[in-house]
Amino acid sequence: MSPDVKNILLAGVGGQGTLLASEILSETLMLAGFDVKKSEVHGMSQRGGSVTSHVRYGKKVYSPLIPDGQVDVLFGFELLETYRYLSTLRPGGAVVVNDLKIMPATVAMGTESYPEDIPGKIRAVCAEAKIVDGLDLALKAGNFRTVNTVLLGALSQRMEIAEDLWLAGLRKMVPERFLKENLAAFQLGRQA
Amino acid sequence: MSQAILSGNEAFARGAFEAGVRVASAYPGTPSTEILENIAQYQEIDSSWAPNEKVSLEVAIGASFGGARAMVAMKHVGLNVAADPFMTLSYIGVRGGLVVVVCDDPEMHSSQNEQDSRHYARLGKAPMLEPADSAEALAFTRLAFELSEQFDTPVLLRSNTRISHGKSIVTLGERVTGLPDPKIERNPGKFVMLPGNARKRHPLVEQRLLDLKTWGCDQEINRIEEGEGEIGVITAGIAYQYAKEVLPKAHILKLGMVYPLPEQLIRDFAARCKTLYVIEELDPFIEEQVKALGIEVKGKEIFPLCGEFSPSRVAAALGLPQSQGVAVPSEPLPNRPPNMCPGCSHRGVFFALKRLGAFVTGDIGCYTLGALPPLSAMDTCVCMGAGISNATGVAKALGEAERSKVVGIMGDSTFLHSGITSLMDMAYSKTPATAIILDNRITAMTGRQDNPGSGHTLAGLEAVPVNLEAICRAVGIRHVQAVDPYDLARTQQVIDEEMRRPEPSVVIARRSCMLDRHGRGVRSTPLFVKADVCTACKACVKIGCPAIEWRVGEEGGKGRAYVNQALCVGCGLCRQVCKFDAFGVGHES
Numbered sequence: 001m002s003p004d005v006k007n008i009l010l011a012g013v014g015g016q017g018t019l020l021a022s023e024i025l026s027e028t029l030m031l032a033g034f035d036v037k038k039s040e041v042h043g044m045s046q047r048g049g050s051v052t053s054h055v056r057y058g059k060k061v062y063s064p065l066i067p068d069g070q071v072d073v074l075f076g077f078e079l080l081e082t083y084r085y086l087s088t089l090r091p092g093g094a095v096v097v098n099d100l101k102i103m104p105a106t107v108a109m110g111t112e113s114y115p116e117d118i119p120g121k122i123r124a125v126c127a128e129a130k131i132v133d134g135l136d137l138a139l140k141a142g143n144f145r146t147v148n149t150v151l152l153g154a155l156s157q158r159m160e161i162a163e164d165l166w167l168a169g170l171r172k173m174v175p176e177r178f179l180k181e182n183l184a185a186f187q188l189g190r191q192a
Numbered sequence: 193m194s195q196a197i198l199s200g201n202e203a204f205a206r207g208a209f210e211a212g213v214r215v216a217s218a219y220p221g222t223p224s225t226e227i228l229e230n231i232a233q234y235q236e237i238d239s240s241w242a243p244n245e246k247v248s249l250e251v252a253i254g255a256s257f258g259g260a261r262a263m264v265a266m267k268h269v270g271l272n273v274a275a276d277p278f279m280t281l282s283y284i285g286v287r288g289g290l291v292v293v294v295c296d297d298p299e300m301h302s303s304q305n306e307q308d309s310r311h312y313a314r315l316g317k318a319p320m321l322e323p324a325d326s327a328e329a330l331a332f333t334r335l336a337f338e339l340s341e342q343f344d345t346p347v348l349l350r351s352n353t354r355i356s357h358g359k360s361i362v363t364l365g366e367r368v369t370g371l372p373d374p375k376i377e378r379n380p381g382k383f384v385m386l387p388g389n390a391r392k393r394h395p396l397v398e399q400r401l402l403d404l405k406t407w408g409c410d411q412e413i414n415r416i417e418e419g420e421g422e423i424g425v426i427t428a429g430i431a432y433q434y435a436k437e438v439l440p441k442a443h444i445l446k447l448g449m450v451y452p453l454p455e456q457l458i459r460d461f462a463a464r465c466k467t468l469y470v471i472e473e474l475d476p477f478i479e480e481q482v483k484a485l486g487i488e489v490k491g492k493e494i495f496p497l498c499g500e501f502s503p504s505r506v507a508a509a510l511g512l513p514q515s516q517g518v519a520v521p522s523e524p525l526p527n528r529p530p531n532m533c534p535g536c537s538h539r540g541v542f543f544a545l546k547r548l549g550a551f552v553t554g555d556i557g558c559y560t561l562g563a564l565p566p567l568s569a570m571d572t573c574v575c576m577g578a579g580i581s582n583a584t585g586v587a588k589a590l591g592e593a594e595r596s597k598v599v600g601i602m603g604d605s606t607f608l609h610s611g612i613t614s615l616m617d618m619a620y621s622k623t624p625a626t627a628i629i630l631d632n633r634i635t636a637m638t639g640r641q642d643n644p645g646s647g648h649t650l651a652g653l654e655a656v657p658v659n660l661e662a663i664c665r666a667v668g669i670r671h672v673q674a675v676d677p678y679d680l681a682r683t684q685q686v687i688d689e690e691m692r693r694p695e696p697s698v699v700i701a702r703r704s705c706m707l708d709r710h711g712r713g714v715r716s717t718p719l720f721v722k723a724d725v726c727t728a729c730k731a732c733v734k735i736g737c738p739a740i741e742w743r744v745g746e747e748g749g750k751g752r753a754y755v756n757q758a759l760c761v762g763c764g765l766c767r768q769v770c771k772f773d774a775f776g777v778g779h780e781s
Contacts, residue, residue, distance in 0.1 A: 014530065026359055030197045037325070038197075039358040041301040042222055042639070047561065048738050049530035062436040064325075064358040068504040069517030080525065087520040103741050104528040109566060109733045110742035110751070112526035125518040 005058035007066040008155075011085045012077030013102045014049045020173070021077070021148040022053040025155070028169030029057040032161050039064035048105075050081055074126075075155055077134075077148070078102050079118040086122060094158045095122055095129035098151055130154050130192070137188040143178070146185035153189020163190075198362050200355040203326040204293055205230030207333025208263045211289070212368040213237050215255035217248035219609060220638035221267030222302035223356040224295035228265055229641070232650050236367065241641055241650045244576070244609040245270035249277045249292065256290045257383060259374035261337055265293040268309045269575065273610070275312070278346070280385050282316045283393040285344035288374065289337035296352040298473050298500035302637075304556065304575065306498070308474035313348050313451035317397050319404050320348040320451040321413065322429040326360040332448065334365075335413065343400050343407075350450065352473070354430045354500070401452050409457040413448025416461055424465025426458065426478060426489070430501070435471045437503040438512060442469075453481050462487045469510075473501050532561050534739040535713070535761035537632050537703035540677040542569040543735055543769070544684035545599060545628075548691065553586060555579030555602035555611075558637045559630050562601075566736045570601070577602070577610025580627045584618045587625040596691050598625040604660065605635035605643045612663060618696045619668030626690045627669075627698045629660055630677075632705040633712060640709050648710065664698045671697035678703055680768040706761055716762030717777050719755050725774040726752040732766040732775075740766055 008025065012018040022038055029036045040053040054066045071089045076082025076097035089095065099119070106112040115121070122129045132154045134147040141150065149170070156166050166186065174182045198206065204227045208216060216239040218228040232239045242248035245266040255262035266274060271294045278292065294312070297303040313320035321336055323329040329351065336347040381389050408414050419442045427435045428447040435444060445461040447453070462468055462482070470479040470491040479491035494509045495501075507514060532539055542562035545552055546569040554560060554570035555578060563570035572582055583600025590598065600618075602611050607629050615627055635641040642648040647657040664672045671693060675683045683701065690697040704712035718739075721732075728750040733742050739759035745751035753774070755766070767775035 013528065023359075026197055030195070030361060035361060036197060037358060037360045039354050041353055042225075042357055047530035047533065047558065048528070050528040061360075062433040063503045064354055064360070064430075064433065065502045067437070067502070067507070067515060069515040071517070081528070084525055087517045089518045090515065091518050093518070104526045105531050105566075105736060105738065106526050108738070108741040109736075110730070110744065113744075115523060115525060121520075125520060 005056055005061055006072045007070050008055040008073045008075055009066055009071045009085055009088055010053040010055065010075045010077070011081040012051055013081060014047055014051045016077045017148050018051055018053055018077050021152060022055055024152060024169050024173045025055055027173055028161060028166050029055070031165045031168050034058060035061045037061045037064040050084065052085065073155065073158055075151070077151065080104070080114060083115060083118045083121060086125060089126065093126065095126045096151065096155045096158055097122065097129065097131050098134040098147065099131050100134065130158065132189065132192045137192060138185055141185035141188055142181040146182050149174075149182045149185040150189035150192070153186040154192050156186070157190055194364050195361055196364055197359050198326045198330075199226065199357055199359045200323070200326050200329045200351055201226035201357070202230050203329035203362055204265065204333050204349070204351070206362070206364060207330040209234045209237065210330070210365045210367050211334045211337040212261050212371045213263050213337070214260035214288075214374065215252060215262040216264070217242045217251040218265045219243065219245050219248055219270060220635050220641045221270050221295075222638055223297060223353045224265045224267045224270070224293065224351070225638045225641065226356070227293055228650065231263070239650055241643060243644055245274040246277060249274040249281070252290055253277060253281055253284075256286045256288045258288070259372060259377060260288040261290070261371065262288060263291045263293065265295070267303065268294060268296045268307050269303065269305065270294070271309055271312055273576070278312070279316050281346050282318045283385060283390055283397055284382060286340050286346060287377065287379075289340035290346045291333065291336045291340060291349055292346060293349045293351060295356050296350065296474070298352055301353055304573065306474060308477060309348075309350055310450055310477045311475070317401055318346050318348055319343070319449060320350055321448055322350040322450045323355060323448070324429050324432045324446070325355070326358070327362045328448070329355060330362050332413070343404060345400055350429065352430055352500075404449075405452045405455055408449045408452065408454035411449070414454050414457055415446050415448075417444040417446060419443040422466035424461060424468045425471055426461070426468065426482060427471040428478065429473070431471045431473050434501050434503050434506045438507040438510065447478065450478065453478065455485060458482060458487070459485060471495060471506060529564055530561060531564075531736065531738050532558060533706050534737055534759045535706040535715070535763040537677045537701065537705065538562060538630050539567070539735055539737065540680045540683055540765050541601075541628060541630060541687075541701045542567040543765070544680060544687055545569045547684060548688055549597060550599040550687075550691065551586065551594075551597045553579050553582035553598070553600045555606050556637075557603040557606055557630075559601065559603055566734045576606055577614050579606070580611050580614035580618055583625040583627065584614070584621060584623045587623045588621070595624060599628060599687070599691065600625060601628045601630065603636070604629060604631040604633065604645045607660070608644055608658060612667065615664060615669065615698070616667040623696055624694045625696060626687070626693075627696070628687065629698065629700045631660060631700050631702040634705045634708055636705045636707070640705060640707050660700055669696055669698050671695070672700065673698075674700040674702050676703055677701040678763055678765065680765060716764070718757040718760035718762050719764065719767060719775045719777055720757065720780045721753045721755055722774050722776055722780065723752060725772055727772050727774070728752055729771070731769050731771065735765055735769055737766060
């Protein structure tokens with residue numbers, strides 16, 4: 001399998017905006033001159049269900065899906081969904097995750113329980129895992145809707161892509177009237 | 193020439209624009225929906241949502257009769273609906289080029305089956321192209337129109353979830369110019385498929401296939417990629433990407449045209465390889481044809497027939513070593529199935545049906561989620577339009593004692609798609625079942641597209657919304673009642689009344705989708721649970737609203753319901769099922 005291809009797996013809950021985050025990420029990688037592929041599913045699985053998005057980049061990318069156990073960065077928008085895909089991480093891979101719990105229907109109904117201490121379990125396999133309070137920083141940036149941009153900022157610290165390319169990606173994908181708070185959110189995420 | 197990162201669906205749309213398409217039509221269906229949504233941005237193309245796939249294809253055939261290039265897009269099961277015009281279109285051929293994009297859904301991410309639509313190419317005796325990424329989606333769309341006019345044939349373009357919803361880099365081109373202007377041209381021998389004319393067309397269709405087989409042998413879309421060693425792979429579409437990923441050194445015959453197959457090219461390629469694999473998702477479509485040429489290949493005896501491929505699945509089938517991820521102690525995790533949104537207008541109807549003990553024959557849409565717990569109030573689901581006709585059949589089968597329990601249910605868009613004839617049959621056969629139309633004014637599941645009942649068009653223009661009550665009455669239903677599904681007591685009472693009625697009847701549950709693009713979904717003040725009033729009976733939890741959480745009590749306490757106010761839209765359904773008046777509006781003071 002291609003050693004020069006890097007793999008990022010985004011994991012979250014339908015409705016969290018993971019698709020837009022993966023768009024900004026892919027756009028940035030294209031601006032950085034990489035071949036990029038991205039894959040995800042829409043439709044039935046989006047209604048509050050578990051969602052993932054595969055982003056792969058390098059000199060030449062074939063498969064849009066990441067081979068098992070080869071995720072370089074697991075980029076999570078919710079704790080349980082990140083934990084669900086933790087075993088796809090390659091040894092030595094990085095984790096950037098939003099410190100947020102969204103209860104699945106079965107947990108909300110009280111028939112199943114939300115796993116205990118997910119941050120600890122993630123750190124057990126990835127000591128350097130970055131666990132970010134996305135909502136807190138988004139509120140500091142001036143809008144709670146900038147959570148995903150905060151997370152992209154935190155992700156950017158784990159990837160060797162120049163900062164100006166990230167900013168160019170954001171400028172291209174974020175509507176002008178929301179740009180200022182998103183740029184602030186990105187910086188707060190980078191510093192987190 | 194600029195570069196862009198496009199989804200396969202955006203690339204099909206761009207390809208249609210560049211190919212000079214003038215007319216495009218579709219019914220939404222995952223994973224094909226975004227093709228028409230993206231085509232709609234090009235002013236040069238008349239694009240519209242049709243009530244169903246059959247109509248969309250017939251519109252495109254008409255455009256082709258008029259001399260325009262036309263495209264339709266549909267999901268795999270949509271082609272079943274459009275199969276009737278498609279089969280005869282193959283005999284007629286085209287005037288303006290005509291391309292049918294069909295998007296399969298291996299793994300059934302959002303579908304009721306994972307049929308392999310390549311069989312339609314063989315059944316209809318029409319060529320099928322299959323791109324492997326967005327760049328090919330664009331290029332093959334352009335090529336498909338040239339092929340269509342050159343060989344006087346409709347052309348199928350096959351996609352799947354990973355192509356349609358995967359993004360990759362493409363180079364954009366210009367729209368072709370110099371295509372002939374559409375005008376009336378009569379050609380009854382070709383356009384009027386009376387038996388006498390059709391008999392003359394059939395031999396032309398057979399010859400066309402032979403010509404295409406030969407044509408395909410020296411085309412760039414069917415290419416050999418030289419490798420090293422003795423392993424050869426014949427593959428196409430998304431499977432090509434997985435083959436390249438796991439067998440980077442193999443010789444590859446990448447087929448861009450998956451029907452008809454370039455036989456001589458396959459024979460030449462096979463002669464050079466000691467071990468030959470056919471790597472294809474779903475059915476052994478290429479494999480069986482290659483074997484019929486007398487060539488020995490390995491295919492479905494090692495590769496799965498069910499589900500979608502991935503690099504790891506292909507590697508495992510080939511017995512190649514697998515990379516291992518980090519070791520995570522195994523622990524059962526709560527699943528996260530999809531759910532109806534907070535404030536969904538379908539929720540109250542299913543809650544009422546459950547209370548009434550109805551046997552519910554369902555249909556395709558967001559409301560199919562009504563089959564899942566805790567509502568668990570849908571008993572069958574087959575295909576678009578089956579909800580009402582299945583109810584007729586179940587009621588015919590049952591004795592009088594159980595007949596009144598039968599309720600057929602479907603959404604407004606599904607009713608307009610193929611439910612009207614089902615209802616007509618229920619009325620005509622005087623079957624005493626009840627039909628419910630969940631009228632949320634939109635085609636919700638695929639992303640809230642407009643439909644003939646929504647009052648708007650794909651192009652953003654206002655339209656006269658179809659009058660559902662009038663249709664029901666016109667097909668012979670005497671009892672049609674509309675209810676607001678936010679009023680649970682009234683909804684349940686009306687459904688109960690109609691179920692008891694010994695003749696066919698319709699209940700229309702009308703309330704806009706909360707995610708309606710025209711802003712008709714009404715949000716009210718969120719609710720809260722009065723901590724001291726909640727008796728922990730869990731009745732509210734049983735409506736399955738994502739905004740209601742159950743919080744376990746501390747130290748063996750009884751626990752209580754809690755409203756997530758960020759999600760609550762104030763529909764008030766929970767308040768109506770609470771016997772203790774534990775819900776308040778606004779914030780707990």
